[in-house]
Amino acid sequence: MIPVIHFLNVILPILYLGTFSVYFYDFMRGEKKFVNVKRLFIFITLFTHLIYLLIRTNEFDHPPITNVFEIFTVLAFSITFSYFLLELITDIRGTGPFIIIISLVFQLISSLFIADQFEVKEVLKNNLLGVHVVNALLGYSGFTISAVYGFLYLTLYNDLKHNRFGLIFNRLPNLEVLEKLSFYSAIIGFILLTVAIIIGVIWLPKAFPKFSFLDPKLIGTGIVWMLYGLGIFTKFFSRWRGKKLILLSITGFLIAIFSTILSNFLASSFHSFY
Amino acid sequence: MNLLAVSINHKTAPVKLRETLYLSENEVRELIEKVKREYFTQGLLISTCNRTEIYGIPDSKAITHLHLQRLITESKNSVNTTAENFQTFISRDSLNHLFSVITGIDSMLIGDNQIFKQVKDSIHIADEMHFTGFLMRHVFDSAIRVGKRAISETKISEGAVTVSYAAVQLIEKIFSNLGKKSALVIGTGETGEIAAKHLADKGIAKLTVTNRTTKKAKLLANKLNCSLLLFEEFKDHLHKYDIIFCATSSEDILIRKQDIETAMKKRGYAPMVLMDIAVPRDIDPESKEIDYVFYHDIDSLNIIVEQNVAKRRDEIPKVKKIIEEELDSFFEWYNSLQSAPTIKNLRDHFDAIRAEEVEKNINKFSADDREKLEIVTKRIINKILHAPTVELKKVNDSGTGAEDAATKIGIIRSLFGIDKAKSDIKE
Numbered sequence: 001m002i003p004v005i006h007f008l009n010v011i012l013p014i015l016y017l018g019t020f021s022v023y024f025y026d027f028m029r030g031e032k033k034f035v036n037v038k039r040l041f042i043f044i045t046l047f048t049h050l051i052y053l054l055i056r057t058n059e060f061d062h063p064p065i066t067n068v069f070e071i072f073t074v075l076a077f078s079i080t081f082s083y084f085l086l087e088l089i090t091d092i093r094g095t096g097p098f099i100i101i102i103s104l105v106f107q108l109i110s111s112l113f114i115a116d117q118f119e120v121k122e123v124l125k126n127n128l129l130g131v132h133v134v135n136a137l138l139g140y141s142g143f144t145i146s147a148v149y150g151f152l153y154l155t156l157y158n159d160l161k162h163n164r165f166g167l168i169f170n171r172l173p174n175l176e177v178l179e180k181l182s183f184y185s186a187i188i189g190f191i192l193l194t195v196a197i198i199i200g201v202i203w204l205p206k207a208f209p210k211f212s213f214l215d216p217k218l219i220g221t222g223i224v225w226m227l228y229g230l231g232i233f234t235k236f237f238s239r240w241r242g243k244k245l246i247l248l249s250i251t252g253f254l255i256a257i258f259s260t261i262l263s264n265f266l267a268s269s270f271h272s273f274y
Numbered sequence: 275m276n277l278l279a280v281s282i283n284h285k286t287a288p289v290k291l292r293e294t295l296y297l298s299e300n301e302v303r304e305l306i307e308k309v310k311r312e313y314f315t316q317g318l319l320i321s322t323c324n325r326t327e328i329y330g331i332p333d334s335k336a337i338t339h340l341h342l343q344r345l346i347t348e349s350k351n352s353v354n355t356t357a358e359n360f361q362t363f364i365s366r367d368s369l370n371h372l373f374s375v376i377t378g379i380d381s382m383l384i385g386d387n388q389i390f391k392q393v394k395d396s397i398h399i400a401d402e403m404h405f406t407g408f409l410m411r412h413v414f415d416s417a418i419r420v421g422k423r424a425i426s427e428t429k430i431s432e433g434a435v436t437v438s439y440a441a442v443q444l445i446e447k448i449f450s451n452l453g454k455k456s457a458l459v460i461g462t463g464e465t466g467e468i469a470a471k472h473l474a475d476k477g478i479a480k481l482t483v484t485n486r487t488t489k490k491a492k493l494l495a496n497k498l499n500c501s502l503l504l505f506e507e508f509k510d511h512l513h514k515y516d517i518i519f520c521a522t523s524s525e526d527i528l529i530r531k532q533d534i535e536t537a538m539k540k541r542g543y544a545p546m547v548l549m550d551i552a553v554p555r556d557i558d559p560e561s562k563e564i565d566y567v568f569y570h571d572i573d574s575l576n577i578i579v580e581q582n583v584a585k586r587r588d589e590i591p592k593v594k595k596i597i598e599e600e601l602d603s604f605f606e607w608y609n610s611l612q613s614a615p616t617i618k619n620l621r622d623h624f625d626a627i628r629a630e631e632v633e634k635n636i637n638k639f640s641a642d643d644r645e646k647l648e649i650v651t652k653r654i655i656n657k658i659l660h661a662p663t664v665e666l667k668k669v670n671d672s673g674t675g676a677e678d679a680a681t682k683i684g685i686i687r688s689l690f691g692i693d694k695a696k697s698d699i700k701e
Contacts, residue, residue: 239543241544
């Protein structure tokens with residue numbers, strides 16, 4: 001099955017590129033006839049990606065969550081899958097290219113650097129870890145989508161303020177919808193990250209008796225969790241709205257990215273398994 | 275096809291003349307009765323604020339465009355028109371014009387959303403008045419099909435092309451559900467009234483109007499069944515509204531930035547849309563600097579209108595292509611309404627039925643009888659078709675007029691299902 005895995009590893013970025021291209025072309029042209037083509041592309045990409053993840057799990061005898069490049073491919077899948085569900089539920093179609101491009105970047109990096117990994121550290125062979133990682137990844141997918149919708153909100157907000165009535169004005173849903181999409185994605189992300197943190201806290205002392213709470217990954221995740229928690233709290237109990245919350249969401253997303261890079265590539269962290 | 279058409283429209287006549295020649299529904303019905311008595315028994319009469327048009331197939335060759343022009347002019351007393359005020363069409367050009375009208379590409383407002391319904395209503399009146407013959411029925415069906423195709427296959431009717439509608443389009447880019455929003459319309463002149471109507475049509479939850487002359491505001495409030503605010507008090511209530519529409523003739527700024535700042539503080543900076551479509555402006559443009567305030571004046575709305583008009587203009591070639599396709603299809607059908615092709619089609623149709631039945635039952639006959647079967651069945655078909663063939667040849671020779679002959683042939687084709695059988699074969 002290794003050649004199949006290698007083939008799919010090459011094919012996946014191409015499929016994401018194709019899906020992104022169709023969504024982008026539709027965004028530029030706004031033709032009704034592309035609706036079914038878009039759905040077909042995204043479905044084929046997600047289906048192929050799911051097959052790849054299953055074959056990989058079966059062949060290497062562990063779910064693809066043991067290093068950053070495996071995590072990137074799962075993240076690419078979960079972001080596009082979440083968007084696909086969102087598109088089906090809300091029927092909002094103009095925002096696809098802005099989200100799929102993020103999956104494309106994650107999958108491209110993953111495909112370039114991912115290795116065939118038969119041996120994994122003993123510490124990673126744990127069911128709790130699986131639940132922890134799945135929740136964390138879905139949570140970060142929620143934050144990614146929240147940040148993208150937040151970015152689109154700010155762009156449309158500025159366009160409306162400055163009388164720019166171009167593609168953004170014509171294709172995107174209205175400001176209220178963008179704000180809601182960003183906020184609800186952040187809530188889902190926050191709940192899932194909270195679950196991931198709780199499981200992590202239970203599992204961590206067992207797996208790493210000498211861990212430190214000053215670990216860059218723990219600090220980064222803590223800041224991200226607090227930022228989103230603050231945003232949700234102020235939305236419900238205070239008068240924060242619109243731009244302020246959106247900026248908080250985008251900041252949280254950037255810190256999450258920075259924290260991942262820091263803990264996996266730059267700083268020494270127990271959370272780095274690569 | 276001798277389809278005559280005469281049109282007086284925004285390209286040929288000033289608004290005053292068009293207004294004068296506008297016919298109400300009752301006047302249209304009266305004129306149709308007159309046309310039926312004097313000129314033709316099947317046709318169409320369209321009258322909107324931008325055009326008055328007559329289409330018809332004349333009963334005699336002596337009837338020309340001049341008769342129709344006179345008919346329109348005389349429909350209203352004391353109207354002075356010249357030949358330049360009329361566009362005249364015949365045959366394919368008449369149909370092309372009708373198709374251009376129903377698709378909105380001939381409208382003053384390209385892609386006008388109302389014209390399709392207006393033409394359909396005119397067709398409905400023609401039907402009711404028995405002004406529809408076999409040929410005109412086919413013309414109407416083709417026209418409605420062209421109109422529907424233009425709407426569904428192109429973007430000719432998409433986007434706002436009036437300032438007040440552009441304002442509503444812009445508001446819908448900010449708020450998701452106008453059913454939960456409130457709006458205040460300041461100034462109840464023509465522009466303010468149109469804006470208030472658009473908001474009411476969009477289902478705004480709370481609509482309030484105010485005007486310097488309270489009497490005028492009351493009239494509009496009653497008309498739209500909305501609430502009224504005294505002009506002297508409206509500034510104290512600004513914070514209660516998500517949308518403020520200004521369209522007064524005031525020479526000075528009515529709402530200052532400070533007023534908006536105060537209102538925004540009171541409403542906790544919930545987004546507020548300010549639509550200032552007055553000239554000179556009613557709201558201080560500096561208000562746009564305040565967070566969550568979306569200020570737009572006539573210039574910014576005109577940008578949207580111009581963009582949408584340009585987009586609609588770009589769709590015209592696509593609509594023209596649809597029109598050409600439907601014209602070709604119509605005349606392919608019309609040309610089939612001739613004796614010679616109909617005789618051939620009729621014979622082919624019957625022979626196909628004969629051949630099919632022979633093939634189904636051929637095994638029930640011995641090899642010797644099969645040839646006889648062919649001969650006998652062919653003879654039966656020839657005998658059945660002899661009388662219709664003779665009658666069909668007579669239709670063209672009788673000199674009753676091409677349209678009359680086409681009608682008779684069309685009925686024969688329809689009776690024997692020739693066109694249906696042909697289209698089944700194509701599919």
